[in-house]
Amino acid sequence: MHAFGAEFAVPPGYLNTPSIGVPSAAVADAVAEVVEKWRRGETRPNDFDAIVDRSRAGFARLAGVPADRVTIGASASQLVGNVAAGLADGARVLVAEGDFTSVTFPFAAHADRGVTVTEVPPERLADRVEGHDLVAVSLVQSIDGSVADLTGLRAAAEASGAAVLLDVTQAAGWLPLETAWADWVLAAGYKWLLSPRGAAWMAVHPRAHGRTRPAAANWFAGGDDRWNSIYGLPLRLAGDARGFDLSPVWLAHVGAAVALDYLGSLDLAEVRAHNVGLAKALLGALGLPARDSAIVSLAADPARMAAAGVVSGVRDGRVRVGFHLYNTADDVERVLSAFE
Structure with missing residues (x-):
């Protein structure tokens, strides 16, 4: 059709x-073409760098932020894990009751450091922000499609000084995003973004950069000269959001680059x-x-x-x-x- x-x-x-x-068809054809090249031994690792840059830029357009604010990963929970790892001991996190566990589990996993996670009904989220360090919520709830009150949440967060993480996995691709104000905005690509599973992105606001930890620091998160600096210490990561990158799932980004270009044109x-x-x-x-x-x-x-x-x-x-x-x-x- x-x-x-x-x-x-x-x-x-x-x-x-x-x-x-x-x-x-264009997304599926792009992946199939690269699979054939892979079958014939015609692909090279650095061939995919420009493709990853293209998918990163595609998500940046949808999120309304510069591309240098966007880090890439393979799943939403991996990206949230970078935020959870950056929390101070004893941090207080507020979440929506019944939210998808990729939003909540990464924070709950830090209970041994005194991190507490409090669930409240989604419609009460903005009312309960006071007294919390971070609010993490899906913009659109996976379970039933309810949409968060971002106006109320933003006002409450700004009044109390709480940081905000938004998972837009069930929104990006059909709902115009007005979320660039949030500290972190992330999405997995295999749902409404019509991409292969294995591509995900997170926009990191400059004010949140120092509160985000590269929990899986790796060679791909290095600077512009990554292919000539993949061995040995010291730690050397890109200074922008690319420093939080996970090593990309190449074929997923091949499809995502095409899909996000298409969605960004609509x-x-x-x-x-x-x-x-x-x-x-x-x-x-x-x-x-x-x-x-x-x-x-x-x-x-x-x-x-x-x-x-x-x-x-x-x-x-x-x-x-x-x-x-x-x-x-x-x-x-x-x-x-x-x-x-």
Whole structure:
């Protein structure tokens, strides 16, 4: 199918983007081409440096920050781990109750240093910031698609001096981001960013640089001359956010570079309107309150959904569907048919 200027082979009824996005033909072709070169022994390690730089710049555009603020990794939890490792002993962290564990576990793992992690209902997050050193939350909740109140959170954090970490994995790619004010903004690429699994990024605000620790310091995080300085001490890392880089998963960044270039060329306000419009159409037809999210959580029978040709996820005992730019009104009808 042709959607938003790209070709997709996504099957009808595919509504599982919150679990794994479907690449465009251009993304899949780019990865396949490099796999063939790899098969023939035609790839060289430093061939991928420019590709990683391209994916880094692509995420920077979506996040609204300069590329030198962006570090790369393979998963969200790895990147959050750099923030957790930089916390002072006894730090107090506030999180949303029921948030994805890649946001919360990296902090909870530092309990031996006196780091405490407090859960509150997502809608109470802004009210409870006072007395905490850091607030970590998903902009869009994986479990049900609820969207955080960033206006309230930002005001509360600035008033109390708390740092803010935002995981935009379930938002980047369909929701225009206005998050450059946050201390850390991160995303994994294999969902709404339509990239292979193994590429993730985090924007590090200059004020947060000294509070971020290179927990897995490695050769790739070296300076501009990394290929000539990969042996021996002393420690020498890039002075900007690249100093927190993890060694890249090359094939993942090949696809991500193409995917992020594509998404960066779109008007994400239009993508949001398309996705949220389909979600609201579904909720309206079911007599449920409208929400401004591309993700919908339903009390439904997963077996009936599958029988109706709907590919969905199940979270917290409920069917979870997500509408992205390659979905249509026909997908809404498929979901509705499972309720007949």
